[in-house]
Amino acid sequence: QSVLTQPPSVSAAPGQRVTISCSGSDSNVKYNSVSWYQHLPGTAPKLLIFGNNKRPSGIPDRFSASKSGPTATLGITGLQTGDEADYYCATWDSSLSAAVFGGGTKLTVL
Amino acid sequence: QVQLQESGPGLVKPSGTLSLTCIVSGDSVSSNNWWTWVRQPPGKGLEWIGEIFHSGTTNYNPSLKTRVTMSLDKSKNEVSLQVNFVTAADTAMYYCAREMYSISPYFDLWGQGTLVTVSS
Numbered sequence: 001q002s003v004l005t006q007p008p009s010v011s012a013a014p015g016q017r018v019t020i021s022c023s024g025s026d027s028n029v030k031y032n033s034v035s036w037y038q039h040l041p042g043t044a045p046k047l048l049i050f051g052n053n054k055r056p057s058g059i060p061d062r063f064s065a066s067k068s069g070p071t072a073t074l075g076i077t078g079l080q081t082g083d084e085a086d087y088y089c090a091t092w093d094s095s096l097s098a099a100v101f102g103g104g105t106k107l108t109v110l
Numbered sequence: 111q112v113q114l115q116e117s118g119p120g121l122v123k124p125s126g127t128l129s130l131t132c133i134v135s136g137d138s139v140s141s142n143n144w145w146t147w148v149r150q151p152p153g154k155g156l157e158w159i160g161e162i163f164h165s166g167t168t169n170y171n172p173s174l175k176t177r178v179t180m181s182l183d184k185s186k187n188e189v190s191l192q193v194n195f196v197t198a199a200d201t202a203m204y205y206c207a208r209e210m211y212s213i214s215p216y217f218d219l220w221g222q223g224t225l226v227t228v229s230s
Contacts (some may be wrong), residue, residue: 021189032214035216040154044210045207045217045220050218051212054212063139088156090216091214097172098158099161100158101155
């Protein structure tokens with residue numbers, strides 16, 4: 001059972017937009033910054049977003065993120081088949097004194 | 111270009127010790143960064159194991175802290191992970207990552223991972 005709750009799966013057609021939510025609490029999402037990762041199992045996870053809404057260099061602006069209270073959201077526009085992957089949110093949990101990940105969301109581009 | 115490469119035995123016996131090394135190139139483990147280990151059991155999500163600072167300060171996942179030790183070898187520019195008394199539940203892909211901070215930690219660079227199976 002993950003501390004951060006993500007939907008197990010989302011799907012959308014190529015070119016469409018999809019959002020992935022990450023629900024936490026005061027001890028993690030609300031008062032700490034959230035990062036997002038794209039992961040194909042067996043490969044290195046890739047940082048998409050840090051500091052709630054900042055994109056590292058090289059990450060296209062099709063990827064964006066926001067946060068409101070204890071819920072963070074990743075948005076992906078102009079979906080491509082290459083976006084099919086697992087997506088994870090992560091943050092620090094001040095009560096646990098530990099980094100925590102969401103359970104992951106599998107994105108399918110139909 | 112910073113690269114991280116995990117290595118270690120792919121098979122560990124139950125009740126034994128899992129020992130992994132992360133070789134860092136393009137950055138120094140002595141730099142002002144934290145270095146972290148994350149694992150992914152088969153079919154499950156990512157789990158944070160712990161972190162180590164260049165000073166040797168460590169923080170571990172409370173669920174694992176009685177069995178986990180992390181260390182740095184600055185002469186070899188390596189980060190090491192040790193997990194004692196392993197069980198089948200420790201079977202996972204293990205990743206090392208560089209940790210940065212923007213209010214809270216995030217992991218900007220990751221290794222390809224190494225699969226560890228716990229089995230007799």
